[in-house]
Amino acid sequence: MAYVDDALVHASRRLGSLARRAGGDQSWVYASAAAQASRLHDIVSQASMITHSSLPADLDHGNRMLCDPLDRGFFRLLLVLATGKDYSQSQIWARNAANLLQEAANDFACRGRFALAVEVCRAGAVYASACGLDDVNDRMNIRAEDYLTRVASFRHKVFRLLLKATSQYGYAPLRIFVLALVVMLIATLVVHATLGLAWPHALALATGDYVTLGGAPEFTNLSAVSRILLSAEALIAIVINGFFITLLARRWFSA
Numbered sequence: 001m002a003y004v005d006d007a008l009v010h011a012s013r014r015l016g017s018l019a020r021r022a023g024g025d026q027s028w029v030y031a032s033a034a035a036q037a038s039r040l041h042d043i044v045s046q047a048s049m050i051t052h053s054s055l056p057a058d059l060d061h062g063n064r065m066l067c068d069p070l071d072r073g074f075f076r077l078l079l080v081l082a083t084g085k086d087y088s089q090s091q092i093w094a095r096n097a098a099n100l101l102q103e104a105a106n107d108f109a110c111r112g113r114f115a116l117a118v119e120v121c122r123a124g125a126v127y128a129s130a131c132g133l134d135d136v137n138d139r140m141n142i143r144a145e146d147y148l149t150r151v152a153s154f155r156h157k158v159f160r161l162l163l164k165a166t167s168q169y170g171y172a173p174l175r176i177f178v179l180a181l182v183v184m185l186i187a188t189l190v191v192h193a194t195l196g197l198a199w200p201h202a203l204a205l206a207t208g209d210y211v212t213l214g215g216a217p218e219f220t221n222l223s224a225v226s227r228i229l230l231s232a233e234a235l236i237a238i239v240i241n242g243f244f245i246t247l248l249a250r251r252w253f254s255a
Helices: 002-022 029-047 055-065 069-087 091-110 114-130 134-150 154-170 173-195 199-211 224-254
Strands: none
Touching: 002 029, 002 055, 002 069, 029 069, 029 114, 055 069, 069 091, 069 114, 091 114, 091 134, 114 134, 134 154, 154 173, 154 224, 173 199, 173 224, 199 224
């Protein structure tokens, strides 16, 4: 389908040239790509992306014709946007689109266009969400957050990396549950070391303090240092539990 390939290659070069002239991190070029894709829709929609009848050939042709990563990224972006009107409700297409958009994001990031990479990943997340593909939606959103983290200031980058480590930017409730277990384990070790309690008793005290947010039965009988330590655990528990419940609610209601 040479006419599809030629149209995509020509449009991709124009967009790549626009992005190169703009310099910096210009996400508005994404809007230009969307407008260009709407004009290409009538011919590109015949690419039969769902059945894979022309997608491999189109991509191979584009890779051979386009050398610059920006051009290759726009080639994939245009193909997805131009076929989205026809296939946006197909789960097969949504997964293919996410893969293509992830490749495009990598190409944009390779040239330092992180805002473009973020826009592309978010587009993939929107398509996946519309088709009920939670795993793909989360993956694309997480990738977008990764690109945002790379351009964040040092202070914000530290907080974002901490958020990623604990909850994948708010898309992994299970990580927070594991974090809660780690906090209780550390508290158990501290209680065992400072109070000399047997392991079962230390575990019961640390767990009770975490679950009841500082209302462990023996709390009033402990030393000042032990109270401070268990109070710190209770404070951490308030933050973690609130975050955990929020993420679970987000997951349930978004589903």
